[in-house]
Amino acid sequence: MTVAPPAPAPARRHRPPDPRAHLSHRLAERGIDRTLWLLLPGVVFLVALFIYPLAYGLGLSFQPLKSTDPLYNYKQFFTDHLQRDTIGTTLRISLPAALVNVIASVPIAYRMRGRMRGKRFITTMLVIPITLGTVLTADGMLKFFDPAGGWFNKTLFALHIRTPDQPVLLINNYWGVVISLIISGFPFAFLLILSYLSGIDPSLDAAASTLGASPRRRFWQITFPLLAPGLAITFCLTFVLAFSVFPSAYLVGNPTSTTRVISIAAYEARSVETNDSKASTIALIMAVIELLVISVVLFGRGRLYRGSTGGKG
Amino acid sequence: MSEELAAVEETARRRGSRPIVWLAWFLLAFFFVNLAGIVFSAVVDSFGDNWFGNWLPQVWTTHYWSDAWHAYDLGQVLQVTLIVSVAVVIVSVLVGVPASYALARRNFPFKHAIMLVFLLPVMVPPIAYGIPLATAMYKFNTITHVQIANSMFGVILANLVPAIPFVVLTMTPFIEQIDPKVESAARMCGASTRKIFTRILLPLLVPGVLAASILVLVRTVGMFELTYLTAGTDSETLVVKLFDSISGAGIRAPQQSDAMAVLYMGMMLVLLVIALRFVNPTQLVTRVAEERDA
Numbered sequence: 001m002t003v004a005p006p007a008p009a010p011a012r013r014h015r016p017p018d019p020r021a022h023l024s025h026r027l028a029e030r031g032i033d034r035t036l037w038l039l040l041p042g043v044v045f046l047v048a049l050f051i052y053p054l055a056y057g058l059g060l061s062f063q064p065l066k067s068t069d070p071l072y073n074y075k076q077f078f079t080d081h082l083q084r085d086t087i088g089t090t091l092r093i094s095l096p097a098a099l100v101n102v103i104a105s106v107p108i109a110y111r112m113r114g115r116m117r118g119k120r121f122i123t124t125m126l127v128i129p130i131t132l133g134t135v136l137t138a139d140g141m142l143k144f145f146d147p148a149g150g151w152f153n154k155t156l157f158a159l160h161i162r163t164p165d166q167p168v169l170l171i172n173n174y175w176g177v178v179i180s181l182i183i184s185g186f187p188f189a190f191l192l193i194l195s196y197l198s199g200i201d202p203s204l205d206a207a208a209s210t211l212g213a214s215p216r217r218r219f220w221q222i223t224f225p226l227l228a229p230g231l232a233i234t235f236c237l238t239f240v241l242a243f244s245v246f247p248s249a250y251l252v253g254n255p256t257s258t259t260r261v262i263s264i265a266a267y268e269a270r271s272v273e274t275n276d277s278k279a280s281t282i283a284l285i286m287a288v289i290e291l292l293v294i295s296v297v298l299f300g301r302g303r304l305y306r307g308s309t310g311g312k313g
Numbered sequence: 314m315s316e317e318l319a320a321v322e323e324t325a326r327r328r329g330s331r332p333i334v335w336l337a338w339f340l341l342a343f344f345f346v347n348l349a350g351i352v353f354s355a356v357v358d359s360f361g362d363n364w365f366g367n368w369l370p371q372v373w374t375t376h377y378w379s380d381a382w383h384a385y386d387l388g389q390v391l392q393v394t395l396i397v398s399v400a401v402v403i404v405s406v407l408v409g410v411p412a413s414y415a416l417a418r419r420n421f422p423f424k425h426a427i428m429l430v431f432l433l434p435v436m437v438p439p440i441a442y443g444i445p446l447a448t449a450m451y452k453f454n455t456i457t458h459v460q461i462a463n464s465m466f467g468v469i470l471a472n473l474v475p476a477i478p479f480v481v482l483t484m485t486p487f488i489e490q491i492d493p494k495v496e497s498a499a500r501m502c503g504a505s506t507r508k509i510f511t512r513i514l515l516p517l518l519v520p521g522v523l524a525a526s527i528l529v530l531v532r533t534v535g536m537f538e539l540t541y542l543t544a545g546t547d548s549e550t551l552v553v554k555l556f557d558s559i560s561g562a563g564i565r566a567p568q569q570s571d572a573m574a575v576l577y578m579g580m581m582l583v584l585l586v587i588a589l590r591f592v593n594p595t596q597l598v599t600r601v602a603e604e605r606d607a
Contacts, residue, residue, distance in 0.1 A: 030421065030422065031419050031420045031421035031422070032421050032422070033419070035414070035415050035418060035419055036415055036419065036421060038411035038412055038414055038415040039411075039412045039415045039416070039427065041407075041408045041411070041412070042408045042409060042411075042412035042431070042477055042481060043412070043427065043430060045408055045473060045474075045477055046430050046431065046434065046474070046477065046478070047430070049446065049470055049471070049473065049474050050430075050433070050434050050442060050446075050474050051430070052449070053442060053445040053446040053448075053449045054442055054445055056445055056448070056449045056452075057444070057445025057448065057449075058445075060445070060448065104340055107334075107336065107337040108337040108338075108340065108341055111334055111337050111338075122341070124589060125345065127585060127589075128348070128352075128582070128585065129348055131531055131535065131581045131582075131584070131585050132352075132535075132578060132581060133535040133537070133552065133581075134537070135537055135552050135555050135556050135559070135577075136355070136552075136555065136574050136577055136578055136581075137351060138559065139355050139555065139559050139570060139571065139574040140350075140351035140352055140354050140355040140574070141351055142559070142567075143351075143354035143355060143358050143571075144347070144350045144351045144354040149364060149367070150354065151350050151354060151368075152347070152350060154368065183344075183347075183348060183351070186344065236436075240435075240436060240438060243438050244438030244439055244440050244441070244538065246440055246537075246538055247537050247538075247556055250556075250560060251556070251559050251560060263438070263440040263441075263538075266440060266441075266444055267440065267444075270444055270447075270448075276448045279444050279448070280444060280445050280448060282444075283440065283441045283442070283443075283444040283445060284441070284445075286438065286440065286441045287437045287438070287441035287442065290436075290437065290438060290441070291436065291437070294436060
């Protein structure tokens with residue numbers, strides 16, 4: 001048996017750029033070549049239609065209509081409790097909705113992680129509410145949960161769970177908005193978590209099982225730690241959906257009090273008061289708060305296990 | 314793993330987690346029952362009259378459909394919806410796919426900053442950037458006397474803001490899984506850049522592009538906030554008209570909004586059926602890259 005000669009060391013792999021080489025060669029060594037022109041249209045579009053408007057809105061927010069104080073709009077927002085409270089209202093609606101969506105999805109997705117009969121059917125059914133969207137869901141909810149004649153309350157009356165003078169009120173209040181967010185957000189969270197779960201190598205679970213770990217222990221010590229980063233991402237994405245609740249808060253909520261969310265405040269400043277400066281201020285505050293919540297969650301995710309999940313994840 | 318071991322493991326799993334399994338199925342069933350109730354409430358109401366607290370309407374009619382069609386000029390609305398969403402799909406694919414190719418194949422300085430530019434519009438709520446965007450567009454109208462806001466062109470531009478990043482974010486992993494050696498081999502054999510693109514890349518990209526387009530189409534038809542902020546009365550899409558008619562309840566019969574809602578639902582379901590021919594349900598929310606299991 002012969003010993004293979006040691007492979008020659010890869011020569012001059014990381015040599016410094018040759019000062020005599022042509023500029024385009026030196027740039028290409030850093031990864032800059034003509035391929036990057038392909039990025040240009042996309043970047044131009046987004047700078048013109050996303051970055052520039054945000055910067056324009058930021059500038060506008062320091063030019064209040066009714067005052068010379070550049071910070072007037074911000075002071076006004078944080079001192080007027082009608083405005084300031086919209087932050088709390090938005091978080092009170094969106095955080096529980098996002099949490100429920102994620103927490104309810106985990107056991108169901110865990111049960112369906114392997115191959116099973118009817119999986120494709122169930123996932124197809126779950127895509128329907130995502131495509132229907134919040135406006136249509138709101139329209140259906142107004143009929144279905146109607147306190148006098150909606151099918152939901154009629155069923156409760158027929159089963160003698162409730163009497164007609166005490167119907168369950170699930171529209172035009174806080175619960176209407178949360179339910180609408182669960183209807184559109186739960187399928188989304190479920191499908192995401194299902195795809196994260198199918199990325200975890202099932203042989204890890206099988207190995208733990210062979211070593212005698214109980215199902216509960218296998219879930220909490222094997223699957224859950226591998227799933228946790230995915231849960232953080234899922235939470236963020238459902239939270240983004242729930243945070244911009246404008247249509248449902250308006251249609252199935254109580255947009256003057258309990259579901260006066262921050263997007264309604266921004267929209268009213270724009271269309272009712274026609275105060276673009278104030279509207280931009282509120283819109284920017286909204287974006288900053290949402291990004292803050294997301295960065296807190298993603299910071300927490302950075303502290304979790306981030307290695308391989310063993311599967312195709 | 315042997316069949317026997319699999320069976321043992323399977324029964325252990327069943328026995329160990331029975332209550333939570335029942336709870337999971339119960340929740341799922343409850344969810345679907347209510348969802349069906351919500352959908353069918355709208356469908357039945359659009360065809361019915363004199364419902365008033367009965368299980369079903371006393372009179373069946375289609376006149377709310379023709380009323381809604383005329384009152385909201387739905388023929389024109391459908392046309393606008395179609396033009397806007399097809400234009401958004403075409404532009405976002407033409408702009409997004411080349412960008413995702415560059416992002417998938419090259420490492421370059423400030424790549425993270427560029428990625429952030431493509432990621433932010435997906436993370437920031439549409440109302441938050443839609444309001445400054447609409448304000449800037451209206452300002453542009455008054456300065457140049459060119460109608461951007463209030464026109465279909467403005468609606469298309471606004472809808473491109475989330476659509477382009479969506480195409481980039483879904484196509485980048487798709488292109489990453491295409492082996493770059495294929496391109497190198499073609500180049501070694503003397504193919505020109507254009508030939509590599511038309512004969513090698515394009516055929517490989519078609520499934521991903523189709524999937525991304527259909528997803529952008531579904532999202533644009535359903536996008537409410539941005540269209541609502543930038544559209545004028547003759548450039549509103551179906552979902553905006555639907556919102557107007559629900560929030561303006563009392564002016565018109567609620568059955569008319571139901572008829573519109575059912576029309577919208579029908580349109581979405583057709584799109585969904587088409588979409589599911591090209592992508593599997595989980596891809597609708599995650600990514601376009603093919604998962605080769607099953």
